[in-house]
Amino acid sequence: MAVVSVPLQAEPDTPAKTGASKLEYANPRPGAAGHRAHIEWQGAYPKLGAKNLKVVGTMRPPDGFIGNMTYDAATDRLYLVSLGRPTNPNNSSIYELDASTGKVLNQAALPLIGDFGDPVYIDGYVYQPVYHESTMYKISIKKGEFGKIEKEIALPTHADLNLTDESHPYPFIEFGGAGVTKDKKIIFHADDVGEFVTLEPDTGKILSRVRTIKALGGLDSVAHNKRELVIANSDPRGGYCALSFPPALSRTPEQKDISWALLDARSGEVLASLRTQNSRAYAASLALKRHEPGGKGAKDYGKFTFFAFGEEGILTLEWNPAHNAY
DSSP states (O other), rough: OOOOOOOOOTTTTEEESSSSSOOOOOOOOTTTTTOOOOOSSSSSOOTTTTTTTEEEEEEOSTTTEEEEEETTTTTTTEEEEEOOOTTSSSSSSSEEEEETOOOEEEEOOOOSSOOOOOEEEETTEEEEEEEGGEEEEEEOSSSSTTTTTTEEEEEOBBBTTTTTTOOEEEEEESSSEEEEEEEEEEEEEETTTTTEEOOOOTTOEEEEEEEEOOOOOOOOEEETTTTEEEEEEEETTSSSOOOSSSSSSSOOOOOOOEEEEEEEEOOEEEEEEEETTTTTTEHHHHHHHEEEOSSTTTTOOOOOEEEETTTEEEEEEEOOOBHHHH
């Protein structure tokens, strides 16, 4: 696979010139010139009675479902991809749901194996990365061919990232959360590396890389005021991500603390964050339903409505992020 490695050598807040594309406002890796440590981002607990993050709806996923989801706003459809064996005792499948009712409209078996992160929807296809295979599957959801795998796309590996200052025990990059940029590219969070990696969907070619925080769960992307933003969740302890509904193991009080973050996709910096106690949602797959822009101020991010998994099934949440006062 022809992959262009993009070195992270930009000075702070200065666009980096590369042969593949422009890596804007990159933060160099630790130890490199110009590196900025990311400020604590887990967020403060909301004040008593605060309503800037709330659950506004619930629906049940298919019986026994364990996996992740993506959303198509044009048709109001949720697409769920269940994990494969042995993570999931059942075989992998793809589902099409009416996002208003949770009714299953289509279902098809998939040959996917093991654990993997978020799928993304683009123009009639669901792209599902399977990180331990370094492969992304392009799955048709069109009438008459629902669930058909149209293409297998090679994903970059650690060798393609040219990380000369660190080593990893496996060749594959652990991609978790994923979203779609305004120009229909795929942005992944490389959890074990701590980067946002943007790829060309049908080739797997790296278009840009940005240093960011680790330990994100699910994410999605949205354009706002000429910026590309990423909304994401996380377990503050960095080690718990529920995969099942209902959960295979009861969560402890500590595991019910979930953090939410709004990040700048070009710098990797956290713009707003919030920590919730006794969260009804997991630090797992997230799919943006709607973004309502706020005012023209740079720190007014508007309202985000999104889907997430929780103990009650698929939750619909609303969040009005407040800018962090760093």
